[in-house]
Structure formats: structure tokens, C-alpha cells
Amino acid sequence: MKFLFLGDIVGKPGMSAVLQNTQRIREELDLDYVIANAENASDGSGLMPKQFERLIDGGIDGVTLGDHIFRRKEIIRTLEKSDRIVKPANYPDEASGRRWSLVKRGGRRPLAFVSIMGRVFMRPVDCPFKALDEVLAEIEPHTDHILVDVHAEATSDKQCIGRYLDGRVTAVLGTHTHVPTADTCILPSRTAFQCDVGMCGPYESIIGRDIERVTHTTRTAEPCHFHVATGDVRLCGAIVESDAEGRAVKIERFEQRVIVN
Numbered sequence: 114m115k116f117l118f119l120g121d122i123v124g125k126p127g128m129s130a131v132l133q134n135t136q137r138i139r140e141e142l143d144l145d146y147v148i149a150n151a152e153n154a155s156d157g158s159g160l161m162p163k164q165f166e167r168l169i170d171g172g173i174d175g176v177t178l179g180d181h182i183f184r185r186k187e188i189i190r191t192l193e194k195s196d197r198i199v200k201p202a203n204y205p206d207e208a209s210g211r212r213w214s215l216v217k218r219g220g221r222r223p224l225a226f227v228s229i230m231g232r233v234f235m236r237p238v239d240c241p242f243k244a245l246d247e248v249l250a251e252i253e254p255h256t257d258h259i260l261v262d263v264h265a266e267a268t269s270d271k272q273c274i275g276r277y278l279d280g281r282v283t284a285v286l287g288t289h290t291h292v293p294t295a296d297t298c299i300l301p302s303r304t305a306f307q308c309d310v311g312m313c314g315p316y317e318s319i320i321g322r323d324i325e326r327v328t329h330t331t332r333t334a335e336p337c338h339f340h341v342a343t344g345d346v347r348l349c350g351a352i353v354e355s356d357a358e359g360r361a362v363k364i365e366r367f368e369q370r371v372i373v374n
């Protein structure tokens with residue numbers, strides 16, 4: 114199996130970049146599946162149902178989110194209805210959405226996808242390790258091919274979760290910090306890992322937002338709206354290849370500069 118995981122889609126530039134290029138990339142790279150984190154799609158924060166539908170129509174098989182999951186409360190009905198989107202598995206049981214889901218195209222093996230949130234420098238969530246144990250037990254009868262999006266601030270938090278899942282899932286790939294890290298590797302028991310795959314959005318920015326506005330607020334403590342930036346739009350992610358048992362055989366960083374219109 115060969116799949117691409119795309120990092121946080123940020124605002125209009127990120128959405129346009131994904132929608133205008135995913136089908137081409139699917140064909141060029143002969144991908145079985147494309148999963149994307151879309152927690153920043155709606156003007157930089159949250160995801161609207163219409164945007165979710167456009168992503169699915171545009172060739173994204175499954176969508177993960179993160180701490181911005183409920184910034185647009187309209188997404189609740191999508192989380193209740195669709196099996197192509199998941200909430201973080203360590204969010205409260207009472208929160209709308211599935212803890213994991215499965216995509217299956219044609220005669221291909223199915224790919225399960227899970228989102229998990231870290232706890233270092235993040236708002237409180239349930240224990241990620243316990244949640245992952247529960248979710249993996251549920252997935253086990255269905256498939257050996259499992260992608261975990263680890264949505265966390267601290268690299269140590271992500272490394273801990275990666276090591277905890279080594280040999281139990283196909284890939285543990287990071288999101289949330291929006292900056293790609295140079296640590297793509299296959300862990301000893303053959304789980305592909307990267308602390309952060311980077312965002313899909315404008316890189317001439319502060320993690321996707323207008324440089325002047327973020328700098329102004331950082332210097333003065335005066336709040337202002339952080340517009341999504343526009344320059345240097347890139348698609349970033351990781352491509353993982355796995356064997357029939359769902360163990361990783363290859364991981365590569367994915368990065369493409371794109372012109373969006």
C-alpha cells in the first residue's frame with residue numbers, strides 16, 4: 114500500500130492547493146489513499162461541512178482534525194453522519210464523532226485512520242496512550258494498515274506516542290505545529306514516523322498567518338485578527354509505503370510548491 118498524508122490545510126490557499134492538485138498527485142504517485150488534516154481549513158480555524166464535502170469530492174479519502182475541531186460548530190453534523198472524518202480519539206466519549214474510521218477503495222486493502230492529541234502545552238484531553246490501546250483493539254479485526262495523526266505541540270510528546278505504537282501501526286505522523294521536521298524514519302519495529310509533516314498552506318507566514326499581524330500582537334499584546342497569509346503556498350505531507358502486513362517499508366517527505374488561483 115502507498116498512501117499520502119497531508120498536514121494541516123490552512124485557509125483558502127491551503128484548500129485551493131489541495132483541491133487543485135490532489136487528483137494529479139494521486140495519479141503521478143500512484144497512491145492508494147490520501148488522508149488530510151483539515152483543522153485549519155475555515156479561514157485558518159475549523160472546518161465547514163461544505164469544505165469537507167469538497168475535499169472528499171476532490172480526492173481526499175479521509176479527514177482528521179485537532180484542537181480546532183469545534184471552531185465551526187456546523188461540523189458537528191458532519192462528524193455525526195460521515196465515516197470519512199474522525200475526532201481525536203482522546204476527546205470525550207460524549208463529543209460528536211468517531212474515534213477511528215476505515216477507507217477502502219476498489220480491491221485495495223482498507224486503511225484505518227486515527228487522530229490523537231498530545232497533552233504537553235495543549236488543553237486537557239484524556240490519556241492518549243489509553244485511548245490508543247482501546248482504538249487499536251477495535252481496529253484489529255478490520256485491517257493491519259493504520260495511520261495515526263498525532264496532533265501535538267511538543268516533539269517529545271510525539272516521539273513518546275510514536276515509540277509506544279511502534280510495531281502496532283503503519284505510521285505515526287505529526288500535525289499541529291505546521292512546520293515540517295527533518296526526522297522521517299522507520300522505527301525499529303517498522304512503524305513510519307515524522308514529528309510534523311508540515312502544513313498545506315502559505316509558508317510566507319507565521320504558521321500560516323499574516324506575519325505583520327502576528328508580530329504586532331506578539332510585541333504589543335494587543336489582540337487583532339490573524340488573517341491567513343497568501344505567499345509561497347506549499348502542499349506538505351509524508352508518503353508511506355507498507356507491506357501486506359501493514360508494516361512500513363518506506364517513508365518520504367512530500368513537499369510541492371503550487372500556484373493557486
Ligand SMILES: [Fe+2]
Nearest residue numbers: 179180181289
Ligand atoms: Fe492544532
Ligand SMILES: [Fe+2]
Nearest residue numbers: 121152153289
Ligand atoms: Fe493546525
